[in-house]
Amino acid sequence: MTPSEKSAHSKPLPFWKRYIFSTDHKVIGIQYGVTALIFLFIGFLLMMFMRWSIAFPGRPLPEWAAALLGPNSTSGIFGPEFYNQLGAMHGTIMIFLGVVPLAVGGFGNYVVPLQIGAPDMAFPKINMMSYWAFLTGGLLMLFSFFIEGGAAKSGWTAYPPLAVLDADSGQTIWLVGMVFLITSSLLGAINFIVTIIQLRAPGLTWMRLPFFVWSELVTAFILLLAFPPLEAAGVLQLMDRIADTNFFMPSGLVVSGEIREAAGGGSPLLWQHLFWFLGHPEVYVLILPALGIVAEIIANNSRKPLWGYRSMVYSSLFLGFMSFVVWSHHMYLTGMGSVMNAFFQTTTMIISIPSVIILSALILSLWGGSIRFTVPMLFAVAFLPMFGIGGLTGLPLGISTSDIHLHDTYYVIGHFHYVVAPGVIFGLFGGIYYWFPKATGRKMGTVLGHLHFWPTLICMNVIFMPMFIQGLAGVSRRLYDGGSAYAHAQPVLHWNAVISMAAWTMAIAQIPFILNFFGSIFFGKKVESNPWEATTLEWTAAPSPPPHGNFPEIPTVYCGPYEYSQPNSETDFHPQNQPVEA
Amino acid sequence: MRHLFAICAVSALMAITVQAGTIKGKVSFEGTPPPEKSITEAMKSDPNCAALHANGPEVMTEHYVVGEDGGLKWVFVRITEGLEGQKFDPPKESVLLDQEGCLYKPHVFGIQTGQDLIIRNSDATLHNVHIIPGRDSKNPEMNKGMPFKMDLPPMQFEYPEVPLRFKCDVHRWMFAYCNIVDHPFFDTTDETGSFEIKDVPPGDYTLSFWHKKMQDHPVKVTVPAEGEVEVNFTFTEDMVPSRDR
Amino acid sequence: MDQETLSVEEVNRHVKLYLGVFAALLVLTAITVTVAFVDLGHGTNIGVALLIATAKASLVGLFFMHLKWERKSLHGLLLLTFFFFAGMIGxxxxxxxxxPNGTVHDRTPVEIQAIHHQSERSE
Amino acid sequence: MSTAEIQYIETPRPDTGLTNGKIGIWLFLASEVMLFGALFSAYVLLRVGAETWPMGRDVLNIWLALVNTVVLITSSVTMVLAWAALMKNNYSEHKKFLALTFLCGLIFLGIKAVEYGQKFSHDLFPSTNNFLAIYFVLTGLHGLHVLGGMIVMLYFLLFGRKNWVERPKMYTNRIENTGLYWHFVDLVWIFLFPVLYLL
Structure with missing residues (x-):
């Protein structure tokens, strides 16, 4: 990965300036990508320990696994407190340190400037700062496992009063870590929006933008406007924990038998409103880039323009807009009245429409295409039904009456994991296989790709489908023993072992990907600048890997992003930067 | 060879200069102790606990446990004055607090600051160890769930406190009294009411007898260069708090 | 508002405008303080105070932040932000x-606390 | 020619008519609106839900806050005059007004410190009641934003001249964007003052 250095700089930069403290959007993109993959793996590791406690509560871990836990388990057994730490940090790491940085920081930083024909991001120094703020927040979160008392253990949603009463300082470090992550996302969002608005190549009008760029633009707007309220709530909870204020602590709170004598007067609902004001837009921040990646891959591999590109663009804009007015469907059971329930129920139903439009447009784009089942295409096509299941199982949760039974059960866990795991992460895997040749000039192996794809797909379904069954039986989430203490959970307890086995085998299924990813950097088949015969600028106008400053000269754009198999053109794709004759 | 010889000499020297005496004695209770209350009734609330005691003797509270010869159990004896300014590093071996048969065993125990405390759950049922420090104590409040047979990682206390109350949020009859002191000179009386504190450097001290219901009672004592000194103490009926009479 | 075309006397005209806005802001501040001491009923006091604050804010926004001569796209951004701001608070x-009617939650927390206090005193 | 540098830093992009910096600062201000908006919604929810809520003027010192409001409005004016001076290519007048703005910021923080000192001396702390808690958080966070703006101004006061000489247009844009941020900070105080002190 040695970008050639014929760029404007007189002499090549020293190593640390070129790779560590670089302001080149491609280097920052790869930094984000690799760090995010490592965090995804760590989050996965935490989940594997959780599955042990759920499937076999009280049974000691094998020595080699217990050794990983260090002081947290004595002779292989760990209690509910450590399970809660695993649960809270699994959620936080996977969302804030894994998927968002990979989808927005990694792919966004690397691909968007290339796709719009820009030499770099609008504010390179701010771009670098956003990565280092993200890394600081990430390391803070990991560090909190090793302090006395352990990491945060009140869920990734950190609901007070539990989060405020938690005497261990892991929660305080979680809050400080969150402030760093939010600042990083804020800086990134500003950078993306300005770059996409200002640095589009000549001729690249709004409706000629690849759909991936649209999804990153909407994601950036959501990040920009939805994150600050969580930062404010984080400051309030930090004050509650450190300065004994009572923003979220109601008066007359009884804590283990005694009334807590404090000023009180706060409201835990305030935290839930501010948290979920970010919470729901956050899940659209996760899904939109994946939709963008899948759109690029499907268009390229079915050799056919996207069906309904305009409707997809307007749907993603509408999705971004609506995502701000649906948040309280996470709070149906907090004693809200019928007016609020009805309002949020309606907006939640309305917001499901644009996602269905985008999904159907993607499916219809396959119709009549000459489909090549390359490895990225495998992931993209598998994404469609999986995201479909994830989306549709969300509807009963969106309606306040049915949510009464399903709230905080394993049904919810199944719903959002279907959207995030076989949905978003499959999209991101597809993106890695698709843009790897552009980043390194070498292609990832297809055999290892298949070896990674099929077991992961099967394991994902074996893991998450039984969760619906458990959820409908009423097994509630966040139970260290998987519900074995509850009578109503007895008939579905056996699924816990099945899910856990599938989770551990999926870990093995990731080995082909890791070998493939790091191996192909040095031993992958060499390819020229447009191996997939794609039409968008990053393939047609820039060599792979692109040098600093990306393009020999700024390309001009003449046509739409997906001009595949156009009548009377000798090749079945028409690059965007090639003039259209007659 | 020379090193070996030097080491033996030093250790021998150490043995001679350090003189230590022992404090022994017996704590008794004069008069009729207030009747104990039965716990088996309360234990029925948790079938696991009731099962553990199904065919055993009836389980009673252990407030005023008096042996046949009048010896009072669960009295914590320690030196309160006379050790100012001396530092004692914590002993290597750890103290075990077990939860067995839905009861804390031992009911009252002593531990030195910095010494390891291992809390074990030997029952197959859920116990929740809840440490409640005093109003202005610096020890942290702590709440650990122990749902199955397991040990908690060893923990240490930083600040002396007599007593630091342990309770179980799941079983309201379960209590333990952990007495933390910053020196190794303490003991808890057994059924016969006897206690023994060894290796006490010679000097004048105040010994204090603490009982969870009948509070703290200091007694002056002088420990000789070596040999034992006998200190007995008798709790009387009027020391019993009014609500228990 | 492109800066090249502004000649020196145009800038001076702007400066006079800024000083005028400065005076207006000071006057409005004086008003809002004096009005605060007049008790017009809790609701109206809040309304008047917020009205004056919005007036001052729009003065600062329009003139000092050049929003008056700015492109429509920025107005769009501010409108979008204000919509979400109002939505969040509202x-x-x-x-x-x-x-929810017909449940113990039927009354607002303040009323529930009042009942709680009464029941304490009555024991 | 070698790879192009990033454009539209100084001259606005023809079809959007805006420079990168201006869109960037306005986006940042939009996120700040949401940040203070969340704190205001916290204030309103806490006040509505509270049994008793002290009147602002009984607990806080209005006259100090009034002086602060005037100071901040003056600093807004001197900021915009500093920008106008640059438009008249008069760097020394610009430096004078920028220094004045910095000074006003200093006075504002000084008065804030006195006010906090008074509160602490009467042992009124954030933990006393939720009115004081949200007061300290709102004015504290606002104070930090004032401090941030002052640090940027200090940078320009010390190192601005070289940038002005080499790339005057870029420096003017930078001052304008700093001004936008400063006016926003003043705008937040314009809402904070009545909400906390007068109602």
Whole structure:
């Protein structure tokens, strides 16, 4: 990965300036990508320990696994407190340190400037700062496992009063870590929006933008406007924990038998409103880039323009807009009245429409295409039904009456994991296989790709489908023993072992990907600048890997992003930067 | 060879200069102790606990446990004055607090600051160890769930406190009294009411007898260069708090 | 507002405008303080104070922040932000009075606390 | 020619008519609106839900806050005059007004410190009641934003001249964007003052 250095700089930069403290959007993109993959793996590791406690509560871990836990388990057994730490940090790491940085920081930083024909991001120094703020927040979160008392253990949603009463300082470090992550996302969002608005190549009008760029633009707007309220709530909870204020602590709170004598007067609902004001837009921040990646891959591999590109663009804009007015469907059971329930129920139903439009447009784009089942295409096509299941199982949760039974059960866990795991992460895997040749000039192996794809797909379904069954039986989430203490959970307890086995085998299924990813950097088949015969600028106008400053000269754009198999053109794709004759 | 010889000499020297005496004695209770209350009734609330005691003797509270010869159990004896300014590093071996048969065993125990405390759950049922420090104590409040047979990682206390109350949020009859002191000179009386504190450097001290219901009672004592000194103490009926009479 | 075309006397005209806005802001501040001491009923006091604050804010926004001569796209951005701002406050606070009817939540927390205190005193 | 540098830093992009910096600062201000908006919704929800809520003027010192409001409005004016001076290519007048703005910021923080000192001396702390808690958080966070703006101004006061000489247009844009941020901070105080002190 040695970008050639014929760029404007007189002499090549020293190593640390070129790779560590670089302001080149491609280097920052790869930094984000690799760090995010490592965090995804760590989050996965935490989940594997959780599955042990759920499937076999009280049974000691094998020595080699217990050794990983260090002081947290004595002779292989760990209690509910450590399970809660695993649960809270699994959620936080996977969302804030894994998927968002990979989808927005990694792919966004690397691909968007290339796709719009820009030499770099609008504010390179701010771009670098956003990565280092993200890394600081990430390391803070990991560090909190090793302090006395352990990491945060009140869920990734950190609901007070539990989060405020938690005497261990892991929660305080979680809050400080969150402030760093939010600042990083804020800086990134500003950078993306300005770059996409200002640095589009000549001729690249709004409706000629690849759909991936649209999804990153909407994601950036959501990040920009939805994150600050969580930062404010984080400051309030930090004050509650450190300065004994009572923003979220109601008066007359009884804590283990005694009334807590404090000023009180706060409201835990305030935290839930501010948290979920970010919470729901956050899940659209996760899904939109994946939709963008899948759109690029499907268009390229079915050799056919996207069906309904305009409707997809307007749907993603509408999705971004609506995502701000649906948040309280996470709070149906907090004693809200019928007016609020009805309002949020309606907006939640309305917001499901644009996602269905985008999904159907993607499916219809396959119709009549000459489909090549390359490895990225495998992931993209598998994404469609999986995201479909994830989306549709969300509807009963969106309606306040049915949510009464399903709230905080394993049904919810199944719903959002279907959207995030076989949905978003499959999209991101597809993106890695698709843009790897552009980043390194070498292609990832297809055999290892298949070896990674099929077991992961099967394991994902074996893991998450039984969760619906458990959820409908009423097994509630966040139970260290998987519900074995509850009578109503007895008939579905056996699924816990099945899910856990599938989770551990999926870990093995990731080995082909890791070998493939790091191996192909040095031993992958060499390819020229447009191996997939794609039409968008990053393939047609820039060599792979692109040098600093990306393009020999700024390309001009003449046509739409997906001009595949156009009548009377000798090749079945028409690059965007090639003039259209007659 | 020379090193070996030097080491033996030093250790021998150490043995001679350090003189230590022992404090022994017996704590008794004069008069009729207030009747104990039965716990088996309360234990029925948790079938696991009731099962553990199904065919055993009836389980009673252990407030005023008096042996046949009048010896009072669960009295914590320690030196309160006379050790100012001396530092004692914590002993290597750890103290075990077990939860067995839905009861804390031992009911009252002593531990030195910095010494390891291992809390074990030997029952197959859920116990929740809840440490409640005093109003202005610096020890942290702590709440650990122990749902199955397991040990908690060893923990240490930083600040002396007599007593630091342990309770179980799941079983309201379960209590333990952990007495933390910053020196190794303490003991808890057994059924016969006897206690023994060894290796006490010679000097004048105040010994204090603490009982969870009948509070703290200091007694002056002088420990000789070596040999034992006998200190007995008798709790009387009027020391019993009014609500228990 | 492109800066090249502004000649020196145009800038001076702007400067006079800024000083005028400065005076207006000071006057409005004086008004809002004096009005605060007049008790017009809790609701109206809040309304008047917020009205004056919005007036001052729009003065600063339009003239000092050049919004008056700015491109429409920035106005769009501010409108979008204001919509979400209003939505957040409206729905968060609006939810306070909306309690499920016929349940113990039927009354607002303040009323529940009042009942709680009465029951304590009556024992 | 070698790879192009990033454009539209100084001259606005023809079809959007805006420079990168201006869109960037306005986006940042939009996120700040949401940040203070969340704190205001916290204030309103806490006040509505509270049994008793002290009147602002009984607990806080209005006259100090009034002086602060005037100071901040003056600093807004001197900021915009500093920008106008640059438009008249008069760097020394610009430096004078920028220094004045910095000074006003200093006075504002000084008065804030006195006010906090008074509160602490009467042992009124954030933990006393939720009115004081949200007061300290709102004015504290606002104070930090004032401090941030002052640090940027200090940078320009010390190192601005070289940038002005080499790339005057870029420096003017930078001052304008700093001004936008400063006016926003003043705008937040314009809402904070009545909400906390007068109602």
């Amino acid at each position: 729905l968060t606070v609006g939810g306070y009075w909306d309690t």
